[in-house]
Amino acid sequence: MNAQSPLKTPTAARTQPRAIGSVRVSTKTVGGHTAIDGLYQQGAAKAVFPRAARGLTAVLLNTSGGVTGGDRFDYGATAGPGTHLTLTTQACERAYRAQPGEVGRVDTRLAVQDHATLWWLPQETLIFDGCAMTRHLSCDLAPTARALIVExxxxGRIAMGEDHVQxxxxxxxxxxxxGAPLVMDAxxxxxxxxxxxxxxxVxxxxxxxxxxxxxxxxAAAHLKTIRALLPDTGGASLLTENTLVLRSLAPSGYHLRTALLPxxxxxxxxHLPLCWRL
Known part of the structure; x- marks a missing residue:
């Protein structure tokens, strides 16, 4: 009869698995149309490219189902000269409850070259109780580039009774x-x-x-129309003749989307991506 000490589980084996994902896409002009120039995807981040009426649309997918503490996602996109690139998400992103001391991170780096247009149109990020997440988006525009950036x-989910989020x-x-600062918001x-x-x-x-x-x-030509579409809890203004910024609050995600879609x-x-309608 041999006496054996209890097996000890290595610390690494007790560590919760974490999601890592990356997508990078760039565009070029082929025969007067926008086409993929480069594509890299790794881990839990993927991109699909449905048919689009204007330019190229990339739909980003998080196959892990959301972001929790310790997860790392990074996205990068470059709209090449004269192209039109739209990036959106398959569904709402979810910032889930995190383990103590762990923070999820999402980094997005966008570049828009001369005479190109980039629309960054992710659907809503849902913040769950107990989440811990940081997110940074940077976008550099060439002198003749255009961009629409929405976040x-x-x-919580009001319909599910999640009305006390910490x-x-x-x-x-x-x-x-x-390279010169245009909009800095945090x-x-x-x-x-x-x-x-x-x-x-607040x-x-x-x-x-x-x-x-x-x-x-x-941008300046749209200001009057945008203000007319906003609810009383929203506002829009021009930082420059070419830069329009908007901020809006809503009592729920439903009310936010109702105001935002028009x-x-x-x-x-x-030409809003079809996934926004589903």
């Missing part, structure tokens, strides 16, 4: 023109996120919000 988000979410957007919510948004000076009870930046020579339809000329 909507919702705190956690940490930090978001940063950096848009430059030929916000952070920590602790009782729903409670903080209830403050009159969100007035809103649980959904959107940040939108439109950079194009016709604005996106207007700015895209009715």
């Amino acid at each position: 909507p988000m919702c705190l 956690g940490h979410f930090a978001d940063r957007i950096s848009i430059t023109r030929a 916000w952070t919510l920590s602790g009782g996120m729903t409670a903080r948004m209830a403050g009159a000076a 969100g007035g009870g809103a649980t959904a919000m959107v940040s939108l930046t439109y950079v194009a020579p016709d 604005i996106l339809d207007h700015l895209t000329g009715g």
Whole structure:
């Protein structure tokens, strides 16, 4: 009879698995049409390319189902000279509950070359109770480039009774023109996120919000129409004659999307990706 010590599980074996994913895509002009120039995808991040009425559309997929603490995702896109590239998501991204001390991270780097247009149109990010996530988007525009950058988000799922969300979410957007700062926007919510948004000076009870930046020579011409489409809890203004920024709050994701869809339809000329309609 042999006495044996209990087996010890290595620390690495007890570590929770984490999702890692990356997508990079670039475009070029072929026969007067936008085509894929380069494509790289790895891990839990994928891209599919449905037929599009304008330019090339890339639909990003997170095959892990969401982002939790310790996950790392990075996306990169370059719209080549004279091309039109749209990036969207198959569904709403989810920022899930994280283990103590772990933070999920999503980094997006966009570049738009001369006479090119890039639309960054992800669907809403759903922030779940207990999440811990940081997100950074950077976009550099050539002197004659155009861009539409949208980032909507919702705190919890109201219809499921998730009306008290706690956690940490930090978001940063950096848009430059030929390397010079054009739009720098950042916000952070920590602790009782729903409670903080209830403050009159913060969100007035809103649980959904959107940040939108439109950079194009016709930005000023759209301002009056955009303001007419906004609810009382939204506002739009011009930073320059070519740069329109919009911020809007809503009591729920449904109300946010109801207000946002007409604005996106207007700015895209009715070419919003089909997945936004499903």
